[in-house]
Amino acid sequence: MHRVHPDEQVFTVAGRIGGEGDAKGAYVIANSPEELVDRFRDWGFEVTSVASLADVRHSLQILEAIATQSTEIGPEEFLDLLPATAGERRPSSTVFTFIGQYAKTIETSVLLAGFGTAINSSELSGHLRSLGFDVLSVMSLSEAIELQAEMELVACDAYSDDTHLVNLKEV
Structure with a gap:
């Protein structure tokens, strides 16, 4: 497909x-965040999170390095709640990226992102909350x-779900 x-x-x-109710999501084409x-x-x-396809690609590289236990990512660089045997590939459903903020800090605290492994997203979120971290989103490898694949369709003008796509270049 031709990238547009x-x-x-x-x-x-x-x-x-x-700023109220259930979270909503969409894909957006824009000149800048x-x-x-x-x-x-x-x-x-009220936007609570935004990531470009370039950001998603970068996160995928890190998640993949954690899954394969690459030496590019040290054990101090992610929260490991599900240690793996040396040389063993972690399942994609157990490697996560997360976004949130510390709940008991100044009112305008900045968002922080990180990586971790756990049996599931609930275990990771629960552990982070026990440390005073307000988890806003968790996504597995x-x-x-899947997100990258859909965003690539958007980049090629081939995404068919117009109800979840906003093109600010055409508004």
């Missing part, structure tokens, strides 16, 4: 309408692979 939009202009976004956040704010949508 660069990786840095294809985004996945999540947030809430009016700042443009995306500003435009969505004007529409009354297998989910990230």
Whole structure:
């Protein structure tokens, strides 16, 4: 497929309408993440997370390195709640990236991202919460692979679900 939009202009976004209710998500084509956040704010949508296709690709490289136990990623660089036998590949469903913030810090605390392994996302989230970390999202390696595939369709103008796609270049 022919790529129409660069990786840095294809985004996945999540947030809430009016800052309340259930989280909603979409794919967005925009010149920058700042443009995306500003435009969505004007529409009354509070963005809680945004990542470009380039960001997703980078995270996938790290997740894959953790899954294969590559020496590129040291044990101090991720939270390992599910240690693996040396040389053993971790299942894609047990390697995660997460986003959140420390719950008991200043009101405008910054979002932090990290990586970890666990039997499932609930175990990882629960452990992080026990440390005072407010988890906003968790995504497994297998989910990230699916996300990248869908975002690549968006980059090629081949994504067929128009109800979950916003092209700010055409608005």
